[in-house]
Amino acid sequence: MRRFVLMTALAAGACATGGAPGFNSETAPLVAEPQPKLFVPRFTQHSLQNGAKVFIGQDQTLPAVSVVMAFHGGLLEEPASDAGKTALMLHTMIERSARLDRKQLGGAFDDTCVPQVQLMADGFVIQATVLLDRLEAFFTVAAEFVQRPEFGAAAIDMPRAVLLSRLSWRSADPDLIATDVLQRVVFGEQHRLAVPLEGTPATVAHLSPSVLEDWHHHVVRPERMTIVLSGRIGEGDALPLLQKAWGKWKGIGDTPGPVRAGGVLDATSAPKRTMVYGVARPGLSQTIVRVGRKGLPAAQVDRPVLEVLNMIASGRASAQLRTLEGATYGVMPFYQAHAESALFGASTAVDAKFTKDAVNALLSSYAAVQGIRSFSSDWLAAISTQLLWYENRDDFTIAGRSLALAFRGQVGMPTDYIAGLHEHVAALRSAEFELLAERYFDDGALQIVLVGDPKAIETAVSGMSFTKLKWVQ
Numbered sequence: 001m002r003r004f005v006l007m008t009a010l011a012a013g014a015c016a017t018g019g020a021p022g023f024n025s026e027t028a029p030l031v032a033e034p035q036p037k038l039f040v041p042r043f044t045q046h047s048l049q050n051g052a053k054v055f056i057g058q059d060q061t062l063p064a065v066s067v068v069m070a071f072h073g074g075l076l077e078e079p080a081s082d083a084g085k086t087a088l089m090l091h092t093m094i095e096r097s098a099r100l101d102r103k104q105l106g107g108a109f110d111d112t113c114v115p116q117v118q119l120m121a122d123g124f125v126i127q128a129t130v131l132l133d134r135l136e137a138f139f140t141v142a143a144e145f146v147q148r149p150e151f152g153a154a155a156i157d158m159p160r161a162v163l164l165s166r167l168s169w170r171s172a173d174p175d176l177i178a179t180d181v182l183q184r185v186v187f188g189e190q191h192r193l194a195v196p197l198e199g200t201p202a203t204v205a206h207l208s209p210s211v212l213e214d215w216h217h218h219v220v221r222p223e224r225m226t227i228v229l230s231g232r233i234g235e236g237d238a239l240p241l242l243q244k245a246w247g248k249w250k251g252i253g254d255t256p257g258p259v260r261a262g263g264v265l266d267a268t269s270a271p272k273r274t275m276v277y278g279v280a281r282p283g284l285s286q287t288i289v290r291v292g293r294k295g296l297p298a299a300q301v302d303r304p305v306l307e308v309l310n311m312i313a314s315g316r317a318s319a320q321l322r323t324l325e326g327a328t329y330g331v332m333p334f335y336q337a338h339a340e341s342a343l344f345g346a347s348t349a350v351d352a353k354f355t356k357d358a359v360n361a362l363l364s365s366y367a368a369v370q371g372i373r374s375f376s377s378d379w380l381a382a383i384s385t386q387l388l389w390y391e392n393r394d395d396f397t398i399a400g401r402s403l404a405l406a407f408r409g410q411v412g413m414p415t416d417y418i419a420g421l422h423e424h425v426a427a428l429r430s431a432e433f434e435l436l437a438e439r440y441f442d443d444g445a446l447q448i449v450l451v452g453d454p455k456a457i458e459t460a461v462s463g464m465s466f467t468k469l470k471w472v473q
Contacts, residue, residue, distance in 0.1 A: 038392055040418050041401045043228075044235055049247045050222035055405055055415070056238050057230040059398055063132045065231030066398040069142065070406035072123045072226070073256075074219040076192050076340070082211065083192065084163065084199015086219065089151075089212045090117050090124050091159040093220075098148040105145060112138040118403075119197055121338035122410040123224075129399050132232055139245035146220060147249050151212045160204060167201050174451045177279055178290040178347065181472055182449045185277055186294055186343055193343075221251030226409055230402040270294055270445040275468040276359075276461050277447070280454040287355040287452030287460075291362050292345025293445050298337035298411035301424050304387050306344065306436055307335045309369055313441065314346035317358075317365035327354040331362070339411040345446065352453050355460035359450075363443040370441035375430040384425045392418055 043055040074086035094115060096102045109115070113128040126146070130138045149155075170176045184194040195203070227246070229238055270293040295310075296303040314333035321328050328350040335344040350358040375383075394400035395418065408417050450457045454471075461469045 038388060038418060038422055039395050040416075041230070041395050041405070043230075043405060043415060045415070046235065046239060048222070048243055050249055052222040052225040052227060052246060052249075053409075054239070054242060055226070055228045056233070056235045057228075057398075057401065057405075058232070058234045059230060060232050062398065063232055064129055064398070065132060065135055065229055065233050066127065066129045066402040067135075067138065067142070068125055068127045068226075068228040068402045068406045069146065070123060070125045070226045070228065070410060071220055072224045072410055074123055074215075075119065075121055075197060076338075077219075078192055080190070080192060080195055080203075082199075082203060082207065082215075083195040084167075084204040085207050085211060085215050086124065087119055087198040088156065088159060088163055088204060088207055089149075089215055089219070090119060090126075091163060092151060092156050092212065093145050093149040093216075094126070095159055096150045096155055097145045098150050100144060105141075108137075108141045108144075112141055115142070120407070120410060121193065121197065125403065125406050127399065127403055129231075135233065136241050136245075139241055143245040143249070149216060151209045151216065153209055156207075156209060156212065160207070163198060163204055164201055167196070167198060167204065170196065170198075171201070174279075174281060174284065174286075174288045175290075175347070175349070178288040178449045178451045181277055181279060181451075182290050182292050182345070182447060183343060185447045185449065186292060187341075217252040218256055221255070222246070222249055223251065223255060226406060228402040228406050230398040230405075270440075270442075272444050273447055275470045276464075277449045278454070278457045278461075278469055278471050279449070279451040279473070280457075280471060281452055282454060284452045285352060286349045287352050287358070287450055287456055288347065288349050289355065289358045289362065290345065290347040290449045290451075291359075291366075291446045292334070292343050293440070293447060295335065295337070295342035295344040295440060297339055297341055299339065299408075299413045301420075302432070302436060303337060303342070304391055304421065304425075305428070305433060306440060307333075307390075308383055308387055309433065309437055309441065310335055310344050310346070313365045313369045314362075316368060317346060317348070317361040320361040320365065321348065321350065321354070321358060324354055324357060327351055327357065337411070352456035355450065355452065355456050356463055359448060359460065359464070363446065366441045366446060367443040370437050370443070372437055373434060375433050380428060380430065380433075384428060388422060388425055391421055 041057050043057040046054040046056065048054060078085055094117060096105050100108065112134045113130045115126050115128040118125050118127070126142070128138060180196055187193045198204070227242060296306050311333045314331045318331035321331065328348050331346050331348040333344075333346050336342060346362055348358055348362070394404040405415065408415070414420060450460070458469065
């Protein structure tokens with residue numbers, strides 16, 4: 001949520017004044033502010049004997065160290081029939097190891113730190129913030145569950161049950177249903193991103209211990225691993241500890257090739273909308289309206305600018321809908337980027353009788369952004385200020401900056417991304433915003449998903465110029 005709401009005020013304030021073709025940004029109530037002071041984290045880069053990458057950023061603020069173990073690949077390499085095996089593998093890894101049962105591993109976590117896991121399209125990370133005097137013990141525990149997990153039938157039963165429960169809940173949530181259908185429509189049935197990151201009940205149910213063990217050998221390897229340390233430790237103390245815990249670890253089996261996604265995407269292509277996709281939920285008092293299309297990959301230099309324009313579009317739609325009493329609490333932008341492509345757009349939940357109004361507001365707002373001409377210097381300065389702070393916000397804590405560096409590495413961003421972004425933003429001109437708006441904000445390329453009462457959806461769509469409605473599950 002935090003990623004998508006920080007600039008909503010900017011977007012809403014900007015777009016409430018206009019936005020149709022011929023829009024004059026000189027009248028927009030934005031005041032240029034001094035650019036925020038950037039914090040550019042400093043990391044030294046190293047390698048262990050087995051090829052694992054290491055980044056160390058020293059910070060004396062707290063007697064603690066944020067430890068991130070990131071692994072590149074996994075999810076996007078899964079065939080759709082095995083969707084969810086990276087998620088199940090990851091959650092099983094932190095339950096028990098070959099030498100420590102669930103109780104023993106839990107006790108080891110109590111003595112050091114309970115790690116948090118995060119699954120992403122381009123890989124996964126395991127993060128913990130550890131007190132300095134417990135760091136060596138944590139490295140030992142982490143090496144145990146990462147290098148020697150237990151994937152027997154008894155070991156995977158509980159993680160599988162938890163994951164299936166979560167997926168069952170997902171299938172009942174209208175907002176998540178809209179998310180899943182939109183991804184399927186935008187990326188195509190054969191692409192891995194057409195299926196939720198954690199898989200489906202059917203694909204997770206059939207995963208066997210041998211499948212998980214083979215997948216662990218493929219994904220969890222030193223040559224795919226990056227360790228990021230941020231906190232009160234320097235390379236002189238950190239590297240011997242890391243070498244002791246991780247340096248002799250070798251991957252099992254042949255070294256896999258470069259990470260390749262399951263399906264080929266053109267990040268700039270977006271076919272014209274030919275129909276509206278509906279998911280029937282009889283009796284639902286609200287309609288979930290979600291629109292979107294493919295966008296720029298995470299590492300593309302203009303991706304943050306495209307995010308800003310998306311926030312402007314959603315802010316304008318929100319301002320329109322709030323003039324209708326009781327229609328909605330607002331419109332939320334989203335931009336889900338990874339190394340290969342991205343999905344961006346906006347979503348709202350509206351009273352069922354305002355379904356048509358919501359669709360029209362979203363489409364007209366994206367069309368308005370496409371028609372913007374000549375951003376004023378004050379606009380550019382204000383947007384640049386917000387953009388820099390937005391991209392730099394996670395770097396001010398040891399946990400935030402270690403996770404940010406790991407994420408940037410997963411999607412192909414350079415380690416000096418923030419410094420490079422500062423230079424790029426300083427050089428932005430109105431023509432670059434106009435070009436991105438022209439290329440990516442054609443409202444006819446926005447795919448539309450509606451989840452709600454079928455009568456409300458049919459009534460709304462029947463009065464629009466695009467009358468073809470396709471019901472999906």
